[in-house]
Amino acid sequence: MSKAGSEYRAGDYESAVATLAAATVDENDYLDLAYLLGLCYARLHRFDEALLYLEQVVTQGEGDARALQCRLTLAYVYAATGRSKLAEYELTKLMESSLETPQVYSALGHATWKQGRLDEGLSWYSKALKLDPENPTALNGYGYLLACAGKDLDKAVSCCRKALNSDPGNPVYADSLGWVYLKLGRLPEAGSYLRAAAKTLHDNDELQEHLAAFEKAVPLR
Incomplete structure (x- = not known):
């Protein structure tokens, strides 16, 4: 298990899986392996x-730090696979456990927006930024949703630019900034960032x- 943990922390996830698959653990250590x-x-x-494994940990280890981490990862998995309502459920359970962080608030912003609740999404991103004004995920999400709503586009540019400046190679952030510029009618900038993404x-x-x-929009200019 310790070897797999080291491989995971080093980013060698395939090797960690192989190590865990070959491991023999007793019943008391099974949740560590599943986690x-x-x-x-x-x-x-x-x-x-x-x-398969995350849900086992959440079910059997309710309330401990490991289960909370699994809930957060479950929310990510559900969001990535288009199941925003389930993502919101997991995030709400985290809040009930007093885990209220910029990461949780930002994820709720995304989950509620994906369900068509744009104003609620903006509210969650705003809460995330109150906790951490420099959080790039929250900055990007807030700016992007402002553009979707057609609100305060100058603020949207500022937020998305700060997010991209913090991680210049992030294509999601480039897409968001391009989208804001498109909403502003600044087509050269929009095209540059969208093509980069x-x-x-x-x-x-x-x-x-x-x-x-x-x-x-281009032929209309």
Whole structure:
């Protein structure tokens, strides 16, 4: 188990999975194995396998720190697989356990927006920024949703630019900034950031919608 833990912390998730698969553990240590396997599979985007183990830990270890981490990872997995309502459920359970962090609030912002509750999403991102004004995930999400709502676009640019400045290679942040510029009608900047994002986010539906909107807007200028 210790070897697998070291491999996980080093980012070698495939090796950690292989080590855990070969491990023999007794009943008392099984949740430790399930916990680490669930995290590894989530990192590898093998979401069905991640759910199998994460849900076991949450069910059997209710309330401890390990279960809380698994709930947060479950929320990520559900969001990544389009199950925003389930993601919101897990995040709400975390709040009931007094885990109120910028990460949880930002994830709730995304989950509620995905369910069509844009104003509620903005509220959650705003709460995240009150806890951590420099949090890049919250900055990006808040700026993006402001643009979606057509509200305070100057603020939206500022938020998305700060997020991208903190992580210049992040294609999601580049897409958000491009989207805001498109909403402002600043097409050269919009095209630059959207095309940069497209180099990495090949199959992202939202980005494809943004690119289509950009291409539609260009002839009108």
